[in-house]
Amino acid sequence: MKLILTVNGETHEVESIWEGESLMHVLRERLGLPGAKNACEQGECGSCSVMLDEVLVCSCLVLARQAQDRSVVTVEGLAPPDDVGVVQQAFIETGAVQCGFCTPGFIMATEDLLRRSPAPGDAEIREALAGNLCRCTGYEKILDAVRLASARLGAMG
Amino acid sequence: MQATLQPRDLADALAARAAHPGALPMAGGTDLMVELNFDRRRPERILDLTRVAELAGWDREGDELVIGAGVTHARLVTDMRGLAPGLGIAARTVGSPQIRNRGTIGGNIATSSPAGDALPPLVASGARIEMASASGARSVPLSEFLTGPKRNVMAPDELITAVRVPVAQGPQQFAKVGPRNAMVIAVCSLSVHLDAVEQTVRTAIGSAAPTIVRATEAEEFIEGVLEERGAWERPGPLPASALTRFGELVAAAARPIDDVRGSAGYRRHALAVLGRRTLSWCWQEHRA
Ligand SMILES: Cc1cc2nc3c(=O)[nH]c(=O)nc-3n(C[C@H](O)[C@H](O)[C@H](O)COP(=O)(O)OP(=O)(O)OC[C@H]3O[C@@H](n4cnc5c(N)ncnc54)[C@H](O)[C@@H]3O)c2cc1C
Ligand code: FES
Ligand code: FES
Numbered sequence: 001m002k003l004i005l006t007v008n009g010e011t012h013e014v015e016s017i018w019e020g021e022s023l024m025h026v027l028r029e030r031l032g033l034p035g036a037k038n039a040c041e042q043g044e045c046g047s048c049s050v051m052l053d054e055v056l057v058c059s060c061l062v063l064a065r066q067a068q069d070r071s072v073v074t075v076e077g078l079a080p081p082d083d084v085g086v087v088q089q090a091f092i093e094t095g096a097v098q099c100g101f102c103t104p105g106f107i108m109a110t111e112d113l114l115r116r117s118p119a120p121g122d123a124e125i126r127e128a129l130a131g132n133l134c135r136c137t138g139y140e141k142i143l144d145a146v147r148l149a150s151a152r153l154g155a156m157g
Numbered sequence: 158m159q160a161t162l163q164p165r166d167l168a169d170a171l172a173a174r175a176a177h178p179g180a181l182p183m184a185g186g187t188d189l190m191v192e193l194n195f196d197r198r199r200p201e202r203i204l205d206l207t208r209v210a211e212l213a214g215w216d217r218e219g220d221e222l223v224i225g226a227g228v229t230h231a232r233l234v235t236d237m238r239g240l241a242p243g244l245g246i247a248a249r250t251v252g253s254p255q256i257r258n259r260g261t262i263g264g265n266i267a268t269s270s271p272a273g274d275a276l277p278p279l280v281a282s283g284a285r286i287e288m289a290s291a292s293g294a295r296s297v298p299l300s301e302f303l304t305g306p307k308r309n310v311m312a313p314d315e316l317i318t319a320v321r322v323p324v325a326q327g328p329q330q331f332a333k334v335g336p337r338n339a340m341v342i343a344v345c346s347l348s349v350h351l352d353a354v355e356q357t358v359r360t361a362i363g364s365a366a367p368t369i370v371r372a373t374e375a376e377e378f379i380e381g382v383l384e385e386r387g388a389w390e391r392p393g394p395l396p397a398s399a400l401t402r403f404g405e406l407v408a409a410a411a412r413p414i415d416d417v418r419g420s421a422g423y424r425r426h427a428l429a430v431l432g433r434r435t436l437s438w439c440w441q442e443h444r445a
Contacts, residue, residue: 020193060190109255
């Protein structure tokens, strides 16, 4: 059976899938969108994070079929090609990106946080990013990036 | 695997359950997808419950909350404040935002892990599990629903439809021990609920016995202390010795084992600390 879903505003039809397949697998292997990273496939690392109907989820834990007729936003959908959004720019400037593997997941979690709470305190930032692991940065620069993005978005109103 | 079943209402879901006994129900998938991703499970097909309208919401009926099986942990965190605060506090300790946005109360109950974080507050509240099949519905107290680690009384043709939880009549607390503040399967956990109307104290221990257990001796002990001192009417400070004894009796009610997450001895020690702490938090709140 066909799988029909909207990703980054565009409707996709996937001719056939394995019924036990995850949304992450469909995004990466069938739609050629490698932004959501595959690391643990068990919800532990957050690097596969995407928005499903505007809710932050681990795409490795969503059955692709559950995304049928729903709307997915991946890191590729946050800004036009060759451009970056405010959160992405803040990550670049603060040195929050080292190997970059965890970055798409952190960006999605930060986007989600700042939409719900534009000026979060540190405790709130830590709670919001608790589902994302980074093996390079030691997290401090990532916290800086979130604070910077929050300040810039606040200034932009 | 055969085509996934995606019913939109409960009647269709129950009919699908009856017609396809080999179909595995899936709600948020946070337990099941791990098993599929790692080839630990290959069901014939999946029965997707995320579109079943009746499971998705919650409601208040008099002095009870009827929480649909499909309500996520994230919603419990925001919606249960003031109504079933212990359940909200426990839900906030589940996994991460991503897991809480997807994982459901029904999935937590059906998995029936002794470490399921929604379970201690539900047992302490005296919650009932509502189940239905194509041939009827029934309701069972959660303490009877759970029969052992990952075992329960649900029949193969049944679904959990809702959880019935009495609205809180006093402070409720939940605390959990683990190596981090997030993403932790409980080493052990404890719920303490005060009912200022009935003048009772209820407890439930997680992850330190084959299933969730109440510490009834601890409950009786502290109810006796409170009654003797007339403390429900004139809530003064609780003596440190009573808090300590309460903690000891909580620890004594556990039947912990040694496993990768912690030793039995550590679990007992931690439960005594959690007992003291959660009771004193509750009591401070009651006095305020
Ligand atoms: C990274 C990670 C961290 C986690 N952390 C925690 C934690 O801290 N605390 C905790 O308690 N749990 C934790 N979990 C486990 C899991 O998230 C919870 O148990 C969650 O509540 C399961 O709900 P679900 O809707 O995702 O279940 P699913 O995976 O959809 O289903 C789980 C089981 O319940 C059955 N089921 C689901 N709904 C129904 C229904 N309505 N009727 C009958 N059967 C049903 C399914 O058939 C399956 O057997 C974690 C999981 C992951 C991956
Ligand atoms: S790959 Fe999905 S959480 Fe790690
Ligand atoms: S930058 Fe390498 S894992 Fe985070």
